[in-house]
Amino acid sequence: MPSLKDLISDWRNTMTATGRVSGETLDELENHLRENVDQLVRSGMSEPEAFERAVRELGGARTLAAEFQKLDELAELDPWSWWPVKAVIVVAGALVLAVLLIAPARFGSGRSGLLLVTHVFTVTLGYTGTFLIGALGVCFVGQRCFTEFSPWRARSLKRVTFLFGCIAAGLTALGIILGMIWAKAEWGRFWAWDAKEIGALGIITWLMCFLVAHRLRWLPAHGVLVMSIVGNVVVSLGWFGANLMAGSHSYGTAKYSWFLLAAIISNLALFAAGFAPAGCLRPGSRC
Numbered sequence: 001m002p003s004l005k006d007l008i009s010d011w012r013n014t015m016t017a018t019g020r021v022s023g024e025t026l027d028e029l030e031n032h033l034r035e036n037v038d039q040l041v042r043s044g045m046s047e048p049e050a051f052e053r054a055v056r057e058l059g060g061a062r063t064l065a066a067e068f069q070k071l072d073e074l075a076e077l078d079p080w081s082w083w084p085v086k087a088v089i090v091v092a093g094a095l096v097l098a099v100l101l102i103a104p105a106r107f108g109s110g111r112s113g114l115l116l117v118t119h120v121f122t123v124t125l126g127y128t129g130t131f132l133i134g135a136l137g138v139c140f141v142g143q144r145c146f147t148e149f150s151p152w153r154a155r156s157l158k159r160v161t162f163l164f165g166c167i168a169a170g171l172t173a174l175g176i177i178l179g180m181i182w183a184k185a186e187w188g189r190f191w192a193w194d195a196k197e198i199g200a201l202g203i204i205t206w207l208m209c210f211l212v213a214h215r216l217r218w219l220p221a222h223g224v225l226v227m228s229i230v231g232n233v234v235v236s237l238g239w240f241g242a243n244l245m246a247g248s249h250s251y252g253t254a255k256y257s258w259f260l261l262a263a264i265i266s267n268l269a270l271f272a273a274g275f276a277p278a279g280c281l282r283p284g285s286r287c
Helices: 004-017 023-042 047-058 061-075 083-107 110-144 151-187 195-214 221-227 230-246 253-273
Strands: none
Touching: 004 023, 004 047, 023 047, 083 110, 083 151, 110 151, 110 195, 110 221, 110 230, 110 253, 151 195, 151 221, 195 221, 195 230, 230 253
16 A cells, blocks of 8 residues: 555646646645545545545646646736835835935935945945835735735745845845945955955845745745845845944934834734734634
8 A cells, every 4th residue: 555655746747747747836735635545544544545635625637737837927917016026026116216316416416425425325225225125025024914825926025025035136236246345445455354344245245045935945935035034134234233343323323223123023023923823813713
């Protein structure tokens, strides 16, 4: 008699042969299949009988693959209709205009001034872009506390954060390079390992890790979206924390420190909440 492991392995091979189901989708289907088999086994059925029944309830390989392909095609457009995504796009557009208007007036003209303005422009957009990705993660966790996201919608939101992450990483990297060129022209050195430079290095490293996480098959969409909240903590320390250490802020040190600490703690709390069961705050929930 074949074991459950062998049965599931054969089922996965059959599903993979259709060529229409991604590895991540197949992993989610397998988890659902295993849960159904466990329930049926607890009701008194043998593992092979429970597996056959669970597969019938789940649907045939070709039918199931065709349905998931349709859902994946619809999901390509679905995330752009989610209001937090729309809000992030609006905020990003407003930020671009604001920095374009403010930066030139603040940092002067000339070749050196233009280089510094471009550095400030790209770094500001890159850092804020990372914050906006984290904001999407916060909205994801907040909504998930009341209702579960469908697997295909979570995957589509994951694609959106990957796109935003690429933009943020590109702008941040460009800003760091421009800052190094400006520092060489003005101060005679590319890098001095001061607080702001270390903060910038930490942020670009985080963005690279975040983009790599999107390509790890073992990390589901839910994990990547929750992980994006950590980016808020990294940018808070690398941007505002570095300014605090350098003394380049207009607030009192104590007030500035408490505000930064509160932001970090709140984001870590939201990160932890992302691993609570879906719907845990819904009325009547047993969480």
